[in-house]
Amino acid sequence: MLPIAQPGPMTDDERFMFESFGYLMIEDVLTDQEIEDTLEASKRIHADTTEVWRQIGKGFETESAIENLIDHPAVLPKVRALYSDQFVLQSAWCTVQKANSGSIGWHQDGSGMYQFSKLSYPLPLLQLRASYSLTDQSHEMMGNMMMIPGSHRSPVPLPEHQRKALKASPIQHNVLCKAGAVLLFHNGMWHSPMPNDQDFDRYNMHYIYSPPWVRRSDRFETSAEFLERTTPLRRALMGEYDRPDAPFGGGAPPIPFDD
Numbered sequence: 001m002l003p004i005a006q007p008g009p010m011t012d013d014e015r016f017m018f019e020s021f022g023y024l025m026i027e028d029v030l031t032d033q034e035i036e037d038t039l040e041a042s043k044r045i046h047a048d049t050t051e052v053w054r055q056i057g058k059g060f061e062t063e064s065a066i067e068n069l070i071d072h073p074a075v076l077p078k079v080r081a082l083y084s085d086q087f088v089l090q091s092a093w094c095t096v097q098k099a100n101s102g103s104i105g106w107h108q109d110g111s112g113m114y115q116f117s118k119l120s121y122p123l124p125l126l127q128l129r130a131s132y133s134l135t136d137q138s139h140e141m142m143g144n145m146m147m148i149p150g151s152h153r154s155p156v157p158l159p160e161h162q163r164k165a166l167k168a169s170p171i172q173h174n175v176l177c178k179a180g181a182v183l184l185f186h187n188g189m190w191h192s193p194m195p196n197d198q199d200f201d202r203y204n205m206h207y208i209y210s211p212p213w214v215r216r217s218d219r220f221e222t223s224a225e226f227l228e229r230t231t232p233l234r235r236a237l238m239g240e241y242d243r244p245d246a247p248f249g250g251g252a253p254p255i256p257f258d259d
């Protein structure tokens with residue numbers, strides 16, 4: 001029972017799976033070259049990392065391989081479908097789980113300052129996460145993502161005593177995938193990284209897409225150099241509008257998609 005989707009536009013069947021499970025899995029998205037380039041970029045970004053688990057944001061400003069995945073054609077059409085073409089890149093986190101380490105922590109995405117669960121039930125879609133696996137996770141204990149299908153619709157939280165558990169629930173799914181696969185999931189999904197008992201570091205590259213008025217979380221502002229040199233589409237996805245004093249009063253310019 002895997003919510004497997006195909007690269008490209010969201011089909012009605014995929015949309016139903018996404019709404020029911022809270023996530024989709026798209027296999028074989030990246031080419032070997034893209035995996036290698038993005039992995040090398042991730043290692044450069046984490047060159048000084050000493051923690052066993054760490055995430056570093058806005059790597060797209062300096063690393064072209066990371067920039068190139070912002071609007072990947074396998075994934076972006078599904079983001080467009082879920083947000084009706086109105087969204088920004090709220091953050092992009094490069095996450096490492098070091099060799100022979102674990103940092104289980106079941107959580108929903110959102111803001112600890114003011115949880116999304118205070119807004120409404122069911123939880124609205126506010127952070128749609130596309131997670132690219134950059135290292136092999138084709139068997140368990142490779143830093144895989146662990147997900148609880150349908151948990152974005154649960155009116156009660158995962159019990160506190162399960163938040164550090166490897167087996168938090170009999171209905172959890174320990175995602176097995178090769179490097180180059182993408183998990184696309186709703187902020188309400190209860191999830192956690194699995195420990196990594198391999199002798200190599202596990203890397204994931206996460207892109208978080210949000211409605212245009214959600215504040216960026218990996219940067220206070222996008223680098224001017226990046227905005228200058230990137231494509232019109234990526235510039236628009238940064239959400240740096242011309243009228244920062246009143247960016248939504250008169251609406252925002254449409255995102256220049258090709259179609």
Ligand SMILES: O=C(O)CCC(=O)C(=O)O
Pocket residue numbers: 055093095096097109191192193204
């Ligand atoms: O890549 C990982 O280790 C998981 C990241 C994660 O769950 C998160 O940042 O919310």
